[in-house]
Amino acid sequence: MICYLFEEPTYFFFVSDIPELLYFSHIPATVVAIFVGFFVLLSNPTNLLNQLLFLLSLSFSVWTISSLTAWTNINADLLAAMWPLFGISPALISILSIYLVLVFLHEKDISFRIKLVFLALLTPLLLFAHTNLNISGFNLATCDAFDYEGLLYKSYYTILGFIAIFWILIASLLKYRLCDKAKRVKILLMSGGSVFFLTSFISTTFIVTYLVKIGLLPDSRLEMYGLFGMMFFMTAIAVMIVKFKAFNVGLLASQVLIFSLTILVASQFTYSSTPTTLVLKIITLVLTLAIGMVLIRSVKNQVNQKNEIQKLAENLEKANVRLKVLDTQKSEFVSIASHQLRSPLTAIRGYASLLLEGSFGEIPQKAVEPLSRIDESSKLMALAIEDYLNVSRIESGNMKYNLTDFNFSNEVEHVTDDLRADAVKRGLVLYFKKSLHSQGVVNADIGKTVQIIHNLIQNALKYTPNGTITVLIRDDINKKKIFVDIIDTGIGMDDETLNNIFQKFERARNANSVNTSGTGLGLFVADKMAKAMGGGVTAHSDGDGKGSRFTLEMPLAM
């Protein structure tokens, strides 16, 4: 069945007796929509936002291709069969626009409840699309079905379009108030673009076709102007892609997009033009070029920033290498210096000790105290030098561990006993407690283990002005671990100190109030050694003045 008053088209779409604006409004809008849709989808096919934009472009393209066919083709059966698409496509466009904007605003998929609402809104349209509620006949003289369209059905999908506009506006306004400046610009582009597109598209297609139906307009050519809304929306999308890297599209891809859009608009000059369409073409090209130039400038700025960041990164890399060299040199220097200091110090300590013991005869009473101070200070200095040397060995990877099985519990008890005299001298009580379910044997370097325990108890002694220190040894058979808790009633630590206490040269902020001789290396060395032997050291404190608990954890040899 054919429309007998119209000429048959060539290549399905092309006829001579047709409004000039038809091709200019339909073809670029369709090509741009399909191009941007596919471009965005292929850039990141798994992203929901990209998928929705693609489906929106596809629905719009289905409408424009149907419209172009309706304007040019004369096969009445085909056109009547296609006519339901004029209701289905706008409805899908409306729902997809809401979906797209909601996902964009909230950066996540919509709730299942909203999906049910979408389905409920679309189902009647899809179920009744082929019925007389939508289309009951076809006019062969005018080659359209406007006379046979159901007003209820047409009103339903038009109202759906306006619901979409208001839904987008309200959701965007609510989100806009809570966002920062950058996000606000994006919301303006996305929501503004989609609302402008929907308003121009839905209002022109409904109003114009309704006016044709009641005879106030001779044909529906005015609806063509509504399609330019899509160009505006796609331009907004392009701005978001280039300026804000939306839809995860790369920088190079953005430049290709702008270039392609400009070529596409410029290609419209190849069609013959009436003065009206020529003016429209020029305006579109100028707008595209202007926006393109702004975007390219923005891209250039981004490239410059990227180059600057790259240059800074290269400089940082060089500085880092230089720092590493200096650090190695520093460690070597500390190692050499410490060795140089240790030898004379051994002689000082030895002779001071011999003098105090009376190996060189009785010494005057007045000299006892100075000699005791020499002995004490040289001991502290020897310990400090040992710490420096250990740090140097750990950092250079030269620390050697001689692993053997030994009774950990006994060693802890021995160290505690050794340090008890020191504790008493400081007016402190040092307890040793044991709660073991195993033999307490570990596989570790015995010397290093003793040194760790020594460091931890010494640390507690240094920072406990009065009260008690409890050394508790316990085990966990299931976890195959043994633990030593050194619990003191000392100065404690705040959270900030706790986070950094195992760093090099780190001491509690209130440490100097009770002890000025600490190097801040003891805990660092203990932790590194414990880790190297499969264990670790942890610290806990309820705050300043509330005491501390250090726990050495070692794997049981079972």
Add this chain to the structure above:
Amino acid sequence: MTMSVHLKKYFLLYTLLPLLTLAGGASYLRFMISYDYLVSYEVACDEFSQSCFLYCEDEECVEPFYYSKIELDASSLRSICGVEADVSKCEAASTCQPNDISCSVTYCDATIDDNCEFVQPTKKATIISDS
């Protein structure tokens, strides 16, 4: 991803796709296979015997075209005029067939439409004698 989460995520796809296919298939069957819809077209009308619609190419209306509208089932038109159903080449389509109950002719109603043309029989005689 569990089955329930998967179904919730792709809920619209799994429900709308069958509905869209249904809508497309039903339209195809109705309009392309069963031809179950009405068609209307214009046929030449005798302005001396009926109130006809008037169409003018230009404002002066040098060559007026008088017409009436015929509406009938698309399947009936195909049975009368064949598969192509080009009413401009199908003489039988210019009037309603006596046995076609779906067919109706609409003439111009001067109370609704301004462009009606009905020439009174007395005037017709004058015109014939003048010519």
